[in-house]
Amino acid sequence: MLLGPGRWGTTTPMLGVPVRFAEISHMTVIGEMASKEAGFMPELSYGSHFFQDIVESGIFYVAIFDGEKDVVFNAGRILGQPNVLEEIAPGGNRFAHIIHIIAASGTEIYSDIITQTVLCR
Numbered sequence: 001m002l003l004g005p006g007r008w009g010t011t012t013p014m015l016g017v018p019v020r021f022a023e024i025s026h027m028t029v030i031g032e033m034a035s036k037e038a039g040f041m042p043e044l045s046y047g048s049h050f051f052q053d054i055v056e057s058g059i060f061y062v063a064i065f066d067g068e069k070d071v072v073f074n075a076g077r078i079l080g081q082p083n084v085l086e087e088i089a090p091g092g093n094r095f096a097h098i099i100h101i102i103a104a105s106g107t108e109i110y111s112d113i114i115t116q117t118v119l120c121r
Contacts, residue, residue, distance in 0.1 A: 001029040001104065001120075003064070004079075005040055008032055009050035015043070021053045028110060029060045036067030060109065062118050078102060 002008075002024055006016025016032065024030065034041045054061050066073045081102040085092045088101060110119045 001031065001109075002027045003031040003033060005033050005035075007043065007048075008048075008054075009048070017108065021050060025053075025057055025059075027059055029055055029062065031062045031064055033064045033066060033073070036065075038066075041065075060111070062111075 004017045004097075008017050008020055008024065008030060009021060010016040012018070029067060051061070064073055065071050079100055081104075083096050083100050084103055085096055085099055085101045092099070108121055111117070
């Protein structure tokens with residue numbers, strides 16, 4: 001699962017994460033996050049060519065609008081886990097304040113497209 005601020009694949013870093021699809025195409029879940037509290041509410045990928053690549057590859061896509069009614073995003077549950085960045089990318093600890101990678105084996109995602117409900121536990 002890959003979560004990040006704003007739009008994945010943007011060419012404008014102020015709108016999100018400038019990556020090429022090939023760099024993240026092996027993900028099972030890709031989440032784009034917006035946050036009212038942080039003052040970060042970019043337009044997410046819906047309808048873009050990048051979004052079409054995500055859908056056509058069978059990657060589960062979720063947009064998280066933290067701070068919106070009925071949206072509960074528990075960042076502490078992720079950030080409270082040990083960051084394994086150094087294990088994956090030796091020397092990468094200099095980015096530990098930006099990138100947080102956890103071992104999330106056993107994580108389950110439930111989605112109901114009718115009610116627009118997603119639960120990750």
